[in-house]
Amino acid sequence: MLLKELCSLCAPSGCEDEARRFIIEKIRAEVPEAEITVDTMGGVIAHKRGEGKKVMVAAHIDEVGFIVSGFTDDGFVRFKTVGGIMTTVLVSKKVLLGEKKVPGIIGSKAVHLQSREERKKPASMKELYIDIGAKDKAEAEKLLSLGDYGVFAGEYTEFGDGLVKSRALDDRAGCAVMLELMKKTYKNDMYFAFTVQEEVGLRGAIIAARRIEPDLALVLEGTTCNDVHGAKPHQTVTKLGGGAVMTAMDSAAVSDRRYFEMIKEVAEREGIPLQIKRTGAGGTDAGSIQRSGAGVKTAVLAVPCRYIHSPVSVMSKRDLESLGRLAEAVLREIERREF
Amino acid sequence: MEIKEILQRLDAPLGVSGHEEEIRAAISALFAEYCGEVRTDALGSVIGTLRCGRENAPVMMIEAHQDELGLMVSGITDEGSLRFLTIGGFDPKTLPGTEVTVHAEGGPLFGVIGATPPHLVKGPAKGPEISDMAVDIGFDKEKSERLVRVGDIITINTGFTELSGSAVAARCIDDRGGLAVVVRALELASRLKLGCDIVAVAAVQEELGLRGARTAAAGIEADAAIVIDVCHGTSPGVGDNAFPLGKGVVVSVGPNLHPKLTRGILDAAKESGLDVQIDVDGGDTGTDAWEVQVAGTGVPTALLSVPLRYMHADYEVGDANDMETAARLIAAYILGFKGGEQLCY
Numbered sequence: 001m002l003l004k005e006l007c008s009l010c011a012p013s014g015c016e017d018e019a020r021r022f023i024i025e026k027i028r029a030e031v032p033e034a035e036i037t038v039d040t041m042g043g044v045i046a047h048k049r050g051e052g053k054k055v056m057v058a059a060h061i062d063e064v065g066f067i068v069s070g071f072t073d074d075g076f077v078r079f080k081t082v083g084g085i086m087t088t089v090l091v092s093k094k095v096l097l098g099e100k101k102v103p104g105i106i107g108s109k110a111v112h113l114q115s116r117e118e119r120k121k122p123a124s125m126k127e128l129y130i131d132i133g134a135k136d137k138a139e140a141e142k143l144l145s146l147g148d149y150g151v152f153a154g155e156y157t158e159f160g161d162g163l164v165k166s167r168a169l170d171d172r173a174g175c176a177v178m179l180e181l182m183k184k185t186y187k188n189d190m191y192f193a194f195t196v197q198e199e200v201g202l203r204g205a206i207i208a209a210r211r212i213e214p215d216l217a218l219v220l221e222g223t224t225c226n227d228v229h230g231a232k233p234h235q236t237v238t239k240l241g242g243g244a245v246m247t248a249m250d251s252a253a254v255s256d257r258r259y260f261e262m263i264k265e266v267a268e269r270e271g272i273p274l275q276i277k278r279t280g281a282g283g284t285d286a287g288s289i290q291r292s293g294a295g296v297k298t299a300v301l302a303v304p305c306r307y308i309h310s311p312v313s314v315m316s317k318r319d320l321e322s323l324g325r326l327a328e329a330v331l332r333e334i335e336r337r338e339f
Numbered sequence: 340m341e342i343k344e345i346l347q348r349l350d351a352p353l354g355v356s357g358h359e360e361e362i363r364a365a366i367s368a369l370f371a372e373y374c375g376e377v378r379t380d381a382l383g384s385v386i387g388t389l390r391c392g393r394e395n396a397p398v399m400m401i402e403a404h405q406d407e408l409g410l411m412v413s414g415i416t417d418e419g420s421l422r423f424l425t426i427g428g429f430d431p432k433t434l435p436g437t438e439v440t441v442h443a444e445g446g447p448l449f450g451v452i453g454a455t456p457p458h459l460v461k462g463p464a465k466g467p468e469i470s471d472m473a474v475d476i477g478f479d480k481e482k483s484e485r486l487v488r489v490g491d492i493i494t495i496n497t498g499f500t501e502l503s504g505s506a507v508a509a510r511c512i513d514d515r516g517g518l519a520v521v522v523r524a525l526e527l528a529s530r531l532k533l534g535c536d537i538v539a540v541a542a543v544q545e546e547l548g549l550r551g552a553r554t555a556a557a558g559i560e561a562d563a564a565i566v567i568d569v570c571h572g573t574s575p576g577v578g579d580n581a582f583p584l585g586k587g588v589v590v591s592v593g594p595n596l597h598p599k600l601t602r603g604i605l606d607a608a609k610e611s612g613l614d615v616q617i618d619v620d621g622g623d624t625g626t627d628a629w630e631v632q633v634a635g636t637g638v639p640t641a642l643l644s645v646p647l648r649y650m651h652a653d654y655e656v657g658d659a660n661d662m663e664t665a666a667r668l669i670a671a672y673i674l675g676f677k678g679g680e681q682l683c684y
Contacts, residue, residue, distance in 0.1 A: 084458070086454060086457050088432070088454055088455075088467055091432045092654050093436060102503075103500050107575075107656070108432070108652075109576055110577070110650040111429070113577055132502055135503075143503060154438065159476070165438070226455065228418060229418050229472075229475075235459065282458040308456045310454045
C-alpha cells in the first residue's frame, strides 16, 4: 500500500534523501511522461505538460525529527528537534538515528529519583538525551556523527474504525494523494511539487514556486485534529472521519476567497465530505507559494490528523479518500473555469 | 543460553501484576529446561527445583519477580476513548505519544495515548497527568463500550532492542533482567557438582508491594536466598544512588541483608575475578529481599542488582554483561554453599 510505503521512509527536514529517492522512482515507473527536476534544496518537481493554466500542486516530503548535536563523555547523544515536537512526547520513546538507523531511547531521570517539584514539571530539552548504549564518547562517535538526523521508530498500523497510526502522516498523506493524482491526464500545464523543509518554516516551497511561477496552486496537507478526550468544543479544530479539510486562514496564508468558494461548491456538487478548519494556528506551504513572485492564488486541502507531530499521529482512511476525490474534482473544475 | 536470548524469550509475554498468565507460562518453560520439578504456588509464583541428589541437602533459593507495570481501563469517555488507572509506579511523562494494547475479552485492540500538538499549546506546558490522558482505540463510544470493559488490562507496546555493545533496551528489564539471571544461573549450576538443592523462584506482584515473594519464600523455607532485582543506572543528571552500566553486578549491604551470606558472595566474586559494585542500604531495599528475609521463621538473604537506566519508563536500558556477571557470581557462590554453620552468627 502506497501510504504505508511512504510512512516507512525517514525524511526529517534537511535530510529528505530516502523520500526523494522513493518518489522519483515511483514517478519514473508510473508516470514516465513526467519531466523530473530536483531543485537546489532537494525538492522534486514533476512536470506534466499541458496547454492551459500553469497549476502547481504541492505536498511536502519532509517530517519533524531530530538532529544529533553532541556527545557526553559517557557516551550519551545530545540532540535538537527539527520542526515542532512537544517535549511531552519525547520521554522514553525509541528513535532511529543516522543512515544506519542506529536505535536509541530518549532517556530521562527515573520517576523514583525525581523530586516532588520535578514530577510536576514537564521534561525540558536540556535534561533529555538519547541513549544508544555506548560506553563512552569514542564508542558513540563510531556509530554517529554531529549533524546526523533521526526520527521516531514505529510501524504503520491500521486500527479502530478504518484508522491509521504512523509517524509522518503529515505530510505523507498529501504525498500519497499527489502520487495518485499525477497518474491522471489533465488539460492544464501541471506541476507536481514534492517540497522539502516545510516543517522548519515552509522553506522548500519558496524556491519551488519561484521556479514554477504558477498561475494557481493547490496544497495537500495533513492538518491538526483535536476532537479528543479533554478538548473543549472550540479546541477541536477538525473532526476525524468528517472528510477533507479546507483552510480559510492560518498563520501563514489567507485562502483566495473565490477559489475557496469554488472548492466548497465542487465538494457539495460531488457529495464529497468537506469541513473547514476551525483555527487560525499552524501554517502550510501555501504561505510561501501565495507570496512568491507577483503572487499566486492558493488553497489548502488536508486530511485531519490527531496527535500530529507525535510518534503516533492518527488519520482516517475515509478522510484520505475524500481528500483524493476532492483534489481531483478541483483540478478538473480549474480546467473549466477562469479566475 | 546467552542472556540476550533469554531476555528476548521473556520480552513478548506479558505479566502485569496480578495478571501474570503469559509470563508464568514462559518462565515455567525456561525453568523446566533445568529443573526436574516446576510448580506454581497459590498466588501464581513459579517455583522450579534443581536437586543435587544428596538427601537432606541444604536449599538455596534464587529469586526474581516476574510481574511488570501496566494500566487498567477505568471508564469510557464520550469520544469512545478509554480512561485508565495505573498498576505500579508509572511516570506520567513517559505516556503521551505511546502505543498500547488493550487486552479485551474479544481479543487485543491497538490504541494510542495521544498528545496535544505544539500548534495548539498556549502558555507554559504543564507536566502531564494520568487523569487528563485517555487511550484512543479509534472507535466511537457505542463500539468502544461493546468491545472494552472496565477492568481490562492495557500494556505499553515496545520491542526488545539491542543497543551498542552489550546494552539492551526493552520493557520491564525490571525484573525480566533478574529472571534472565536466575535462568542463566540455573544453566551454569546444572553443569556443576552441587552440594545443595537450588529452588528458583519467579515471584508475582512485586510491583504492588512484594506480595508474591512473601508467600513463595514461606512455602519453600530455604536455608538461604539470593534475590536478583535492578538498581538505578547512572546517566546525565543521575549520579547519586546509581551505578554505571557495564561495570558488573551490584551487591547490597545493610540490615536487610545477611552479613555472612553477603560476605561469602563478595569473596566468591574476588576468587572468580567477577566485577562487583557495593550498594549501601540503611534499611528497606525496596525489593523482594525485604519480604524474603522475614518469611516463615526467617531466611538469610542476599541481594544482587543489575544497574538499569530509566526504571519504570516504557523502555528501560540495561547491560547483558552485568546480568551474565550476576549469574556467574551466583553459580560460583552456590558451588561452595553448604548452609548450616556457614551462615551462623
